[in-house]
Amino acid sequence: MSKTLQAIRGMNDILPEQTPLWRYFEGTVAGLLDGYGYRQIRMPIVEFTDLFKRSIGEVTDIVEKEMYTFEDRNGDSLTLRPEGTAACVRAVLEHGLSGGGQVQKLWYMGPMFRHERPQKGRYRQFHQIGLEVFNLDGPDIDAELIVLTWRLWKLLGIRDAVTLELNSLGTSEARGRYREALVEFLTAHLDQIDEDSQRRLKTNPLRVLDTKHPETQAVLVNAPKLADYLDDESRVHFEGLKARLDAAGIPYVINPKLVRGLDYYSKTVFEWVTDKLGAQGTVCAGGRYDGLVEQMGGKPTPGVGFAMGIERLILLLETLEQVPESISRQVDVYLCAFGEQAELAGLTLAERLRDEVPGLRLMVNAGAGSFKSQFKKADKSGALHALILGDDELAQQVVGFKPLRGQGEQQNIAWSALADHLATCVVQG
Known part of the structure; x- marks a missing residue:
């Protein structure tokens, strides 16, 4: 395998x-x-x-x-x-x-x-x-x-x-003088510091200062202080x-x-x-x-x-739970379209709304589906509202506007007024 x-x-x-x-x-x-x-x-x-x-x-x-x-x-x-x-x-x-x-x-x-x-x-x-x-x-x-x-x-x-x-x-000159004093001090206490610090003493002795080893930390309490060599x-x-x-x-x-x-x-x-x-x-x-x-x-x-x-x-x-709630929502509005004519109209409508409402996060349903299945996908998207477009809405030149979170009844909004409505209640909050 x-x-x-x-x-x-x-x-x-x-x-x-x-x-x-x-x-x-x-x-x-x-x-x-x-x-x-x-x-x-x-x-x-x-x-x-x-x-x-x-x-x-x-x-x-x-x-x-x-x-x-x-x-x-x-x-x-x-x-x-x-x-x-x-x-x-x-x-x-x-x-x-x-x-x-x-x-x-x-x-x-x-x-x-x-x-x-x-x-x-x-x-x-x-x-x-x-x-x-x-x-x-x-x-x-x-x-x-x-x-x-x-x-x-x-x-x-x-x-x-x-x-x-x-x-x-x-x-670098001051640090060099301090390095010499630190090496001299630690060499006198070589048997009290850990193995890794002993290795660093030969290569990069200042790194011994940030050791986490408790015994070496205890030795460093009495070590020369860098501030005295500045x-x-x-x-x-x-x-x-x-x-x-x-x-x-x-x-x-x-x-x-x-x-x-x-x-x-x-x-x-x-x-x-x-x-x-x-x-x-x-x-x-x-x-x-x-x-x-x-x-x-x-x-x-x-x-x-x-x-x-x-x-x-x-x-x-x-x-610390300092993640803004707003960033978890990636979709403002989900467009559900029922029937081929509604899908064609929905495509052009969605592009027009993206032009007219800067910042609008609009997802259009893909893969068709029944009323129930499309609304299930709309809810799963996290969108605040669903737009509904079917044969009746096409005939009346309106779009169904349904809140998906919290209170509110579905209403029909004329195509000509839809951009302003979304800009006010969705993008501007």
């Missing part, structure tokens, strides 16, 4: 019952970003592997363990993108978008790929919306990114369920960010262990976290990466950005 075809583990279909919520979320974000002056960019899903090795860092978990990498027919090593920032920076460099100090405020949306152990809120194909800003180096743009997410949480009705965590990683430039920048968040009334928590999992971050890093989703608590995260463009072959260019996980935020909306 042949094996049943199914999706790859951790890569999920988004079914028609789920897509209205996805479209609502994506549309809400897109509308918000339009209002802040951000422009959309769309990058390929596949990039040369070297792009991620050079940007993310060869000794990160993503590059070492999680990337989907393969050789194409030309022998080139290609990778399904595990995150969006590197690809966006590559596009900005390739097309000269940041040259001459041009300010770019960009956003993108789409699937990312990491070979992780699938669990609720963590998948091998997952979707992100990301923002990247180039050639602005002050704390004001860092603050804007956080302020607009704060506004998004209000629009979605989840503001009370998320907490902002902040930290500053300083410049340079004056980074300290002034961080104070400027906090002052702007205070002025905007946005609460935050300073988390000295927040380092993020990618090598390219510097100065500001932040995460929006929730305790409503179990282990997968981060719903949006990012920070500043002033050295990344130069690291990838461009001229020194300040950069800052973030990415939000669509699956986790949609899960949070469902958990």
Whole structure:
């Protein structure tokens, strides 16, 4: 017997019952970003592997363990993108978008790929919306990114369920001095930290700070603090960010262990976290990466950005019951036509109504059927009203208008008045 075809583990279909919520979320974000002056960019899903090795860092978990990498027919090593920032920076460099100090405020949306152990809120194909800003180096743009997410949480009705965590990683020089002090401290306590942290100590020691291992966390209580090694430039920048968040009334928590999992971050890093989703608590995260463009072959260019996980935020909306009732209904009106002449008239009538009533969601019955069967399909569609067209209605140039939800009697409406009636009672509510 042949094996049943199914999706790859951790890569999920988004079914028609789920897509209205996805479209609502994506549309809400897109509308918000339009209002802040951000422009959309769309990058390929596949990039040369070297792009991620050079940007993310060869000794990160993503590059070492999680990337989907393969050789194409030309022998080139290609990778399904595990995150969006590197690809966006590559596009900005390739097309000269940041040259001459041009300010770019960009956003993108789409699937990312990491070979992780699938669990609720963590998948091998997952979707992100990301923002990247180039050639602005002050704390004001860092603050804007956080302020607009704060506004998004209000629009979605989840503001009370998320907490902002902040930290500053300083410049690469300051971080280098801190790394030396941290390695010296942890080496003296090597027998007290877990095996994974011992490995990271040799490759990416700052990642030890966000370990979940309780014994290692206990050791870190007395470890050197990154804040004590910050340079004056980074300290002034961080104070400027906090002052702007205070002025905007946005609460935050300073988390000295927040380092993020990618090598390219510097100065500001932040995460929006929730305790409503179990282990997968981060719903949006990012920070500043002033050295990344130069690291990838461009001229020194300040950069800052973030990415939000669509699956986790949609899960949070469902958990908090913040899904608008209106998005579950995809049809306003269902047209039932009985007899060949009524079907022909119904086709032209439906197209005329779509022209005259912008925004009307009108489904026309297909496959004929009895009065009972068509009304059963009308009810199943979720429509609020049914339009009825048969021989009698054709003769009188009217359409039967029957409410399918709640109170109301069926009435006949002249064809000439139907568009205005639908615009008033259906589209405008």
